[in-house]
Amino acid sequence: MTSSPRYLTGDAAGIHEFLDRYDVFLFDCDGVLWSGDHLFPGTNETLELLRSKGKQVVFVTNNSTKSRADYKKKLEGLGIPSTTEEIFSSSYSASIYISRILTLPENKRKVFVIGETGIEQELRSENVPFIGGTDEAFRREITPEDYKRVAAGDSSLLDPEVGVVLVGLDFHINYLKLALAYHYVKRGAVFLATNIDSTLPNSGTLFPGAGSMSAPLIMMLGQEPVSLGKPNQAMMDAIEGKFKFDRSRACMVGDRANTDIRFGLEGQLGGTLAVLTGVSSKEDFVSGPIRPLAYLDKLSDLLASD
Amino acid sequence: MTSSPRYLTGDAAGIHEFLDRYDVFLFDCDGVLWSGDHLFPGTNETLELLRSKGKQVVFVTNNSTKSRADYKKKLEGLGIPSTTEEIFSSSYSASIYISRILTLPENKRKVFVIGETGIEQELRSENVPFIGGTDEAFRREITPEDYKRVAAGDSSLLDPEVGVVLVGLDFHINYLKLALAYHYVKRGAVFLATNIDSTLPNSGTLFPGAGSMSAPLIMMLGQEPVSLGKPNQAMMDAIEGKFKFDRSRACMVGDRANTDIRFGLEGQLGGTLAVLTGVSSKEDFVSGPIRPLAYLDKLSDLLASD
Structure with a gap:
């Protein structure tokens, strides 16, 4: 208009x-x-x-790094009365979308998360099973053995129940997580992002945002994620x-x-x-x-x- | 044609x-x-x-992760006689470009490297000063203090002599490196990439390539790097x-x-x-x-x- x-x-x-x-x-x-x-x-x-x-x-x-409970604390810290029910974050939006709107096969309901605790809390609140996220097991270097295991589709590294890759802001982004996310989507997982803001304001300047975590995958896959954010x-x-x-x-x-x-x-x-x-x-x-x-x-x- | x-x-x-x-x-x-x-x-x-x-x-x-010397070893391993002079890798190409083609101000000749040892070896062979790369000091999490130091332009974190950001394949890519690279370019550094291949073949399948390391920066900056690769x-x-x-x-x-x-x-x-x-x-x-x-x-x- x-x-x-x-x-x-x-x-x-x-x-x-x-x-x-x-x-x-x-x-x-x-x-x-x-x-x-x-x-x-x-x-x-x-x-x-x-x-x-x-x-x-x-x-x-x-902001996907915070859960609604975290965000309520932020609102309270600023003196704004609120209830958790009134708060809608992209991490919650993504969890709702996965649990109530996406229809996934029975054996493909697990989410591979690139992101922080806010996403994990909201997935838990919707009873959505997930791997990745803040799990220390994924905060490591890729090894020569990993390449072979990925190529062979080793189920101890590539969980066959993963049907969704959800990418949010991850301060611990690394090569292994990107490689696994890429292979999950290539194997058929739904590619979702909490939001695609390229930058994140902090201390009066800008830092990498959630969109920057999806960017390598978008380039590799030639495919945009469904973004659950504004x-x-x-x-x-x-x-x-x-x-x-x-x-x-x-x-x-x-x-x-x-x-x-x-x-x-x-x-x-x-x-x-x-x-x-x-x-x-x-x-x-x-x-x-x-x-x-x-x-x-x-x-x-x-x-x-x- | x-x-x-x-x-x-x-x-x-x-x-x-x-x-x-x-x-x-x-x-x-x-x-x-x-x-x-x-x-x-x-x-x-x-x-x-x-x-x-x-x-x-x-x-x-x-392939930017290998120097010419490394690549000569690979050729030898496959039984191909060669001399280092006959080998042209994107890491060497980038080093030549920086040392012989780019004209940088006297106090802006340092390169911030996202990449592995191949790039470092070739920069050294051309006497180009650099920071980042395989330095363990950059293989760490970002801290609340880092945000403030970056926002304040703290010279102990953002080296004022950096005039080039060179991005190649980095198996140790992380949030801190991306944040620093972004700020160097915003402060005027030339944005270069060894190559922009989105994927890297390994073990019969594909993994994130050098282009995937540049992708977050391209999205944040709205600017493509000059790529020194084919x-x-x-x-x-x-x-x-x-x-x-x-x-x-x-x-x-x-x-x-x-x-x-x-x-x-x-x-x-x-x-x-x-x-x-x-x-x-x-x-x-x-x-x-x-x-x-x-x-x-x-x-x-x-x-x-x-």
Whole structure:
């Protein structure tokens, strides 16, 4: 759509009308509620306002290294009250997708994980069996014997029950894990990624993100993974699978046009709301190819509705 | 060119005429001279024939983990007499390119290496200073402190003299190395790769290749490296820089249309000769988009010239 987004800051009647249209608000977090470890003023009051009006609030993050329980602790650390049920991380999204949406043969239900403990916790919460992950047995060099065992399909190295390769951010990525993941997919495993963000912000600069863990496999396989993070709709399907909401009465709130707003638009949500406290600029939202329904200078401008 | 390649097997006069046109023969190795650890019958006799006619023979390999000295040992192990001077590996190609073709500022001549000992040996042979590579100091986990040091540009972690990042096959690839390589390029270092083959054959199957080490950086940076391996012409320039041959009187011999034959065609060599003992098929060479000047069933068919 090329229509201009509505600017709601200072427009009390417009905000009131906008909020009335939705029952569910999906929030991107970093750049919307906070930046790094700095909570934006008015974040808590805005969330309280929405809750007081009976709105369902959902926190949607692509960070796969944390489980929902870990993320709840992060929210608490920043002073944001929340329940685990309100949190939707790409690690949880991936687990839901594997357990409730993918149909795997009885003997192919194990997941080979490239990633950290957040993924493992969420797979456990959905009773999905897995190998790899933080297991020290995979944090080693490849040996001459490994090449032969892989080539021979040795079941003590290549578990025949693995039917899914799930790739998230792994601070312990290594050659052996990449080699095994490649062979699992070549043998027929479904290739999934928690998210495909190439970089990860930390300490005010960028580091390799989950997408960078998938990149070698994408190049080797000539195949993209199904990504369960924003903007991929598999994540929206997984959120809907859990909350069963009416998409026409849901609104995605975010700071990035090409992930958050795109996620809401492609998910055919009733609304998309952008804020200017993160990555994308007013110019991006007003004149770019991906435009929200409305935008605000900052999230707490919603407080002017009353 | 869409002209059909000439089929030389059994055509003694054609072979004789073909050989007379060239003074230099550049050989791809695996798939041409041998397959894995199996030397093709007649390989040695064919090389001897060429040498007896005064031809310069050059062995051209994209394998960056071996130095020329290592590769000479491999050739000897397969019974092929050779000298180190006749061997051109992508690790050597990269070293020549850095030392003789790149112009780096006086205080930016250090190379950050992702790769194994073959690269280190060749950089040393060209007196190019480097860090990284097989140094155990880089074979460790990233720490919370590292994020802050990288963000602050701490010179004890990010060496200010690094002006080149060179990425080859590294069996000890890890998160820290990728993070440092990313930041060096963001700070202005030249991004080079020994080669960009996504996979590496071993034990009859495939494992991650040098290209898979560059893949995360390509995704993060949105930038391709200059690759010094076939088919990139930086490798041809480096070979020419060493041998000073007349390109119109040189012939590339290989088994892969999209690397070997393309390498010779784009290098505007006088000849390209394909063999059917490797990756590409007769169909590829006769009807594909990249066609050699001539082709043979197998290299030793050249012995029929007399």
